[in-house]
Amino acid sequence: MAAMLQSVRVSSASFHLPDPSKVPLSSVCALPVIRSGRSSSLDPIHETRRTRKVLTKAVAAQAENSATAASKPGHELLLFEALREGLEEEMDRDPRVCVMGEDVGHYGGSYKVTKGLAEKFGDLRVLDTPIAENSFTGMAVGAAMTGLRPIVEGMNMGFLLLAFNQISDNCGMLHYTSGGQFTIPTVIRGPGGVGRQLGAEHSQRLESYFQSIPGIQMVACSTPYNAKGLMKAAIRSENPVVLFEHVLLYNLKERIPDEEYVLSLEEAEMVRPGEHVTILTYSRMRYHVMQAAKTLVNKGYDPEVIDIRSLKPFDLYTIGNSVKKTHRVLIVEECMRTGGIGASLTAAINENFHDYLDAPIVCLSSQDVPTPYAGTLEEWTVVQPAQIVAAVEQLCQ
Amino acid sequence: MAQIIHRSTNLLKTVSAMRHLTTASTTPITVETSLPFTGHNIEPPSRSVETTPQELLSFFRDMVLMRRMEIAADSLYKAKLIRGFCHLYDGQEAVAVGMEAAITKKDCIITAYRDHCIFLGRGGTLMDAFAELMGRKDGCSKGKGGSMHFYKKESGFYGGHGIVGAQVPLGCGLAFAQKYSKDENVTFSMYGDGAANQGQLFEALNMAALWDLPAIFVCENNHYGMGTAEWRAAKSPAYYKRGDYVPGLKEITKSLSCETSMQVAKEHALKNGPIILKWTPTGIHELHVRPWKQYRTRVRLLVVLDRTLKRNRKEMRKGWMKSLQKLRI
Numbered sequence: 037m038a039a040m041l042q043s044v045r046v047s048s049a050s051f052h053l054p055d056p057s058k059v060p061l062s063s064v065c066a067l068p069v070i071r072s073g074r075s076s077s078l079d080p081i082h083e084t085r086r087t088r089k090v091l092t093k094a095v096a097a098q099a100e101n102s103a104t105a106a107s108k109p110g111h112e113l114l115l116f117e118a119l120r121e122g123l124e125e126e127m128d129r130d131p132r133v134c135v136m137g138e139d140v141g142h143y144g145g146s147y148k149v150t151k152g153l154a155e156k157f158g159d160l161r162v163l164d165t166p167i168a169e170n171s172f173t174g175m176a177v178g179a180a181m182t183g184l185r186p187i188v189e190g191m192n193m194g195f196l197l198l199a200f201n202q203i204s205d206n207c208g209m210l211h212y213t214s215g216g217q218f219t220i221p222t223v224i225r226g227p228g229g230v231g232r233q234l235g236a237e238h239s240q241r242l243e244s245y246f247q248s249i250p251g252i253q254m255v256a257c258s259t260p261y262n263a264k265g266l267m268k269a270a271i272r273s274e275n276p277v278v279l280f281e282h283v284l285l286y287n288l289k290e291r292i293p294d295e296e297y298v299l300s301l302e303e304a305e306m307v308r309p310g311e312h313v314t315i316l317t318y319s320r321m322r323y324h325v326m327q328a329a330k331t332l333v334n335k336g337y338d339p340e341v342i343d344i345r346s347l348k349p350f351d352l353y354t355i356g357n358s359v360k361k362t363h364r365v366l367i368v369e370e371c372m373r374t375g376g377i378g379a380s381l382t383a384a385i386n387e388n389f390h391d392y393l394d395a396p397i398v399c400l401s402s403q404d405v406p407t408p409y410a411g412t413l414e415e416w417t418v419v420q421p422a423q424i425v426a427a428v429e430q431l432c433q
Numbered sequence: 434m435a436q437i438i439h440r441s442t443n444l445l446k447t448v449s450a451m452r453h454l455t456t457a458s459t460t461p462i463t464v465e466t467s468l469p470f471t472g473h474n475i476e477p478p479s480r481s482v483e484t485t486p487q488e489l490l491s492f493f494r495d496m497v498l499m500r501r502m503e504i505a506a507d508s509l510y511k512a513k514l515i516r517g518f519c520h521l522y523d524g525q526e527a528v529a530v531g532m533e534a535a536i537t538k539k540d541c542i543i544t545a546y547r548d549h550c551i552f553l554g555r556g557g558t559l560m561d562a563f564a565e566l567m568g569r570k571d572g573c574s575k576g577k578g579g580s581m582h583f584y585k586k587e588s589g590f591y592g593g594h595g596i597v598g599a600q601v602p603l604g605c606g607l608a609f610a611q612k613y614s615k616d617e618n619v620t621f622s623m624y625g626d627g628a629a630n631q632g633q634l635f636e637a638l639n640m641a642a643l644w645d646l647p648a649i650f651v652c653e654n655n656h657y658g659m660g661t662a663e664w665r666a667a668k669s670p671a672y673y674k675r676g677d678y679v680p681g682l683k684e685i686t687k688s689l690s691c692e693t694s695m696q697v698a699k700e701h702a703l704k705n706g707p708i709i710l711k712w713t714p715t716g717i718h719e720l721h722v723r724p725w726k727q728y729r730t731r732v733r734l735l736v737v738l739d740r741t742l743k744r745n746r747k748e749m750r751k752g753w754m755k756s757l758q759k760l761r762i
Contacts, residue, residue: 134613160613166643171602171636178543178606181591184613186606205596206603213582214592215574 110293116286118260119149122267123187125296127157130185133271136163136172137189137226146191147227147286173199173224177206180220185271193228193280194240207276208251223270224278229320229370230418231283236406239414243280243347244376254347255301256280256318260290262345265299273301280347282320304351306358310340313364313428316355316381318344321368321419328424337428339366347377355381356389363394364431368419373401398427459485468684470694473673475680475708478697492534496526499550502559506549506566515566518595519580522550528653528712529554531691532621536699539616543591543604544623546581547653551623555590557583589618597659598624598631601650605637608648608707619647619702621695627658629672638676638707645706649698650676652711673711681709 113121127133135150141164144151154162165172169190176186190196196203203224210218230239243254253275257263263281270277307322308329317325322343329339340358344351359365365385367378378399385397403417463481470477503523510519522529525547532542533554544551549562557573565572566580574582574593582593591607594600604622611618628634629652641648652672656663663670673681680701682694694710701708 160644163644166636166639168633168636168640171605171633171640174599174602174633175606175609175637175640178591178603179610179613180606181603182541182607182610184610201596201599202602206594206599210592213574213578214584214586215572215577217574217584217586218591 108291110291112289112291113260114286115257115260115263115281115288115290116147116149118264118290118292119257119267119281120151120153122264123150123271124153124156126268126271127153127161130271132183133185133187134161134163134179135187135189136165136176137187138165138167138191140164140189145189147281147283150189169195169198170202173202174206176222176224177202177210177220180222180276181210181218185221185223187223187225187271190224190226192238192240192283193226193242194237196224196226196242197240197245200245203246203252203276203278204249208249211251211275219274220276221271221274222276223267223273224276225267225270225281227281227283227286229280229282229284230402230407230414233409233411233414234283234407235409239407241371241376241402243278244371244379246278247348247377247380251276252348253277253301254280255345256282256347257345258282258285258319258322258343260288261292262299262305262343264292265297266301266345268296268298269301272298277301280319284320285323302346302349302351304345304354305343306340306354307343308339308341310338310362312338312362312432313340313366314355314358314362315339315341315366315368315424315428316344317341317368318347318377319370321370324419324421325368325424328421328428331421331425332428335425335429337432339428344381350381350384352384352388355385359385359389360392363392365393365397366424366427366431367397367399367401368424369399369401370418371401373399373404376401395431398431400424400427459487461485464489466684466693471673471683473671473676473681473683473709474678475682475701477682478693482693484692488534492527492530495530495533495554498559499523499526499529499553502549502553502562506563509563509566515580516568517579518546519566520547520549522547525653525655525712526550527691528623528651532651532695534692535695536619536621538588540618540699541589541591541604541607541611541620542623543594543600543607543620545594545597545600545625545628547625548581548583548593552583552585552590552593555585555588557585557588557590598628598633600624601628601631601634601637604650605641605646605648608641608646609644612644612646617703619649619699621649621651623651623653625658626652626654626656626663626667626670626672627661629654629675630658630667635675638679638709641707642676642679647702648707649695649702650679650707650709652709654711673709676707676709679707679709681711683711 135153139146140150141154141159141162150162173188176188179186207220207222210220228240228242243256246252246254253273255266255270255277257266257279266279270279307326315325325341329341332339340362342354342358367381369376369378371377378401382397382399400419400423402419405417407417408414461483462485463483466480466482469480500523503521506515506519507521509515529550538556542551542555552562552573560571561573562583565574565576565578565583568576568579570576574584578593581595584590584592591603592600601622601624604620608620611620624634638650654663654672658666673683682698684694691712698708698710
């Protein structure tokens with residue numbers, strides 16, 4: 037607690053050590069806003085007005101105002117365009133890079149990620165496959181054994197369950213069982229996650245099923261900036277990488293740099309630095325968390341939000357530093373409760389940073405049910421911002 | 434039993450006798466294969482094969498080496514020096530030897546777990562093979578793969594795969610890479626009669642035919658899929674016809690006919706796309722060595738062993754007799 041207070045950029049003699057039931061307010065920027073105590077009788081409107089003045093934006097990625105767009109550096113695009121840009125740049129750079137999947141060629145990709153690439157690179161480099169996930173994933177692995185760098189697109193991540201044997205045994209394990217003779221530089225990518233009433237079979241979260249496979253790396257993108265960077269890093273990696281995209285995030289808009297950049301596959305992203313609680317999240321849940329963060333900040337909390345990005349291996353360095361700072365962890369994920377990414381992350385943090393925790397780790401995940409079709413029911417199976425706020429409040433008591 | 438021992442002593446005599454004749458026999462001779470080829474959507478090649486006694490001798494030597502290796506592996510397994518699985522290729526060596534004779538090291542071969550002899554054929558050494566079988570770091574996969582994971586990248590041998598049928602799409606991928614890089618090489622994707630019932634085989638056939646990939650699918654039919662006999666697992670045992678629009682060739686296994694059909698297949702694959710070859714070698718060992726349970730009686734096994742070797746010896750002898758006659762002339 038004392039350590040936390042020392043790091044608050046506030047200079048005030050009137051500050052006294054609050055008791056655990058009352059939470060001090062500290063803000064992102066340096067202006068002091070001190071309360072000696074906090075009670076529910078405080079007028080929320082006044083409080084909100086005052087805090088709004090000192091708050092900087094709570095959400096990391098924001099759409100730019102069109103009036104200022106032209107003067108800022110970089111260019112604006114949607115997430116699927118960012119993926120396509122990354123893909124195109126890598127295909128230009130290395131002739132061994134090829135794409136295979138259903139509808140990627142002439143159709144342009146079911147989410148337009150490969151639009152225009154077949155016209156530019158030809159039908160062999162952007163290969164339209166029949167609906168045979170098991171064998172075209174196997175084909176990609178076989179091609180990778182000879183030195184090509186194929187990118188397999190699963191039209192929906194759930195379909196890749198049909199290719200599980202190829203991904204697990206051949207993609208993941210061949211480097212090991214051949215004694216290092218072969219590397220399998222494939223990228224397996226596709227949209228997963230709960231969409232808008234797509235039904236149970238098209239709303240699956242495969243990151244939890246794949247996480248145990250030895251030999252593969254997993255990353256999840258959440259913004260156009262990290263989508264392009266992770267795509268490029270995954271293609272350049274010598275390891276098999278599974279890149280998880282989300283069905284609902286393809287139309288996110290962001291301004292990304294013009295110059296070339298490649299992100300690290302093993303790093304987490306600090307979305308919003310804070311003091312009170314570490315919220316670990318990835319993919320679409322990042323946006324639910326940021327929405328909850330707005331509410332939390334208004335209520336006087338200062339959450340630190342980290343987008344873990346690297347699902348396997350976890351970036352325990354960034355996560356650990358955060359835990360050492362805040363001593364409270366909340367994991368918000370879209371995976372199922374049982375055996376999900378959150379479950380593994382909870383275990384990893386408990387094992388490594390147990391002494392730094394002031395409270396048990398809280399993990400908010402989706403319900404262990406097939407995703408219903410009905411919209412209201414579907415909402416209930418996924419973590420909503422209100423639940424995140426409630427969890428933080430309970431955690432910080 | 435005495436007869437068998439007598440015959441194997443004869444075999445040893447034959448091998449030593451052959452050594453004296455190696456230098457003399459490069460004149461071409463024509464041998465006729467014992468059974469004709471059967472084709473599906475393709476003209477079967479002719480039964481007459483041109484070869485030299487030296488080539489036949491090298492086939493025989495390689496096959497005997499492979500046979501000895503497999504029998505030794507069998508003994509080692511029973512002595513518990515090889516653990517886990519040990520799938521043996523004795524009885525099927527003609528396929529490996531014939532294949533090597535028809536192709537170069539730039540062509541790719543991929544097979545399932547019955548991979549010891551193909552590894553040898555691709556240039557692997559006995560040391561690499563046995564070290565791997567016994568889990569030593571000098572093995573071809575550093576002891577990390579085991580019997581089912583032999584690979585030799587520099588000779589185009591891509592393994593060595595444990596899951597039945599999973600190697601066939603990989604073979605398709607190898608052929609795809611060959612087409613992508615436009616090198617005039619082919620891929621031999623080998624599988625057994627058990628794997629012929631796997632869906633991914635048909636998926637791979639469809640894709641290979643769709644994109645004219647230089648893939649040759651080689652079905653080694655030893656009549657047993659794991660522990661179950663072929664007639665109880667497959668409605669139609671005509672595996673060479675299963676490609677439908679993909680042409681197929683069928684033959685009973687001999688190394689010479691293997692070589693011929695592999696050559697034909699290679700030419701076809703480079704021009705027209707995939708082709709299926711079906712062999713019916715008589716595998717002697719069952720799925721893998723299980724000392725406590727054999728589904729074929731011991732006597733029958735020995736008879737089969739003997740018969741296969743005898744057939745090849747006859748071929749060799751025919752060749753020598755002709756060359757010897759010519760020399761005398």
